[in-house]
Amino acid sequence: MSAIPLPMALVAEVTHRCPLRCPYCSNPLEMARAAQEVSTEDWSRVFAEAAALGVLHLHLSGGEPMLRTDLPDLIRAASTAGLYVNLITSGVTMDAAKLGILVDAGLDHVQLSFQHADAAEAERIGGMKGAQARKLDAARLIKAAGLPLTCNFVIHRQNLHDVPAMMALASDLGAQRVEIAHTQYYGWGLINRNALLPDATELMAATAAVEAGRVLYAGCMAIDYVTPDYHGDQPKSCMDGWARRFIVISPTGQALSCHAAETITSITFPNIRETSLADIWLRDPAFQRFRGTDWMPEPCQGCALKEQDWGGCRCQALALLGDAAATDPVCARSPHHHALQGLIAARPSVAPDFVYRQNAKPTSP
């Protein structure tokens, strides 16, 4: 095994709580309660450990991180440790006073998420009345505070025809960058897959709109495009490879290789309440499990692209094939690639109703 690379970024999911109910939320179906969340002290220690280990960027995520009343303390701890602090927020609880406190604590950048450019549609998808006006206000406050702003739009079959309006809104709000990201099919997104998955024609139109936007906004706004799961012949380089650049920590302190890693129930992930981040990154078996290329089966093992996409996504291989160690079936070289084409073709022509994210999962009898 070659030397273990130093981690670049830490994603701290500081809470699962959120006023919105997006049907593609990346949070797990079974969400953590406030009482189970990692304390201010433990997060602060982990941020210092992360910086010492080589982490450069901290992404404060959730849920809605602004629901943590100690968010200013968390930001101050991270900033003092030297981390670049990015807040990923829906913006619905932001006001000028709160933002001012976060900026004073050392906040460097805000990524503001939108469900749509159109208010009524945005609120239908996000499941929260009045959300859009609050988001627009938040964007103005962020700009007024002199912070760089990234707007993020998650796209799927019910909104991807409006990509041009999304880019225009981001540009009007003065965003430096807009991220147009296709839905990923884990957790709530997997439950809602038929309501979200685009077909090839819809996908091509959205991609063309992004390309046109790149020309239109060249020099004033950068456009990031996250390509969709399932489509294509080569899988995404998920997380840039298992435990190669990213550490994700859940609200309860589970240290993960990606947001969805806990779906791989055969792996026991460590907890930052019990183990130091250095021990986790350098020695924990969960982090070693799919790191590098040694674990790869054929066709990946003999493939020239294995250090380009790292064999694709382990959670996707598990969700689609029942085997987290298989070649991602998005790959045309996978013997199961055709099954995926069938899955896209079998999508119902009319999108079914959303199953909204809900905080308390109904307990089974």
Place this chain on the structure above:
Amino acid sequence: MTIASDSIPAFPRGIKCRFDAARSVWVLLTPERAMMPDESAQAVLSAIDGTRTVSGIVADLAVRFQAPSEVILADVLELLTDLADRGIVIDRRAVP
């Protein structure tokens, strides 16, 4: 934006530059990227504190690297102008 010898270079909000002990390099952090400048760029970036002028920084570098200050000044201006064009460095003198 042009940077001149009496400019006071600084990092704007949203840009961070610090020494990373784990890698033993100065890193330049933007919202989406971590850049690891080469050694000569590191020497310049690490001297930026939002109060020193370009000529002050150049004078120090000239002593440290025992090179003529005209040569260093030209290199520093080229580097900082490029970074200013990309919004990574601002001129404090221009923003009171």
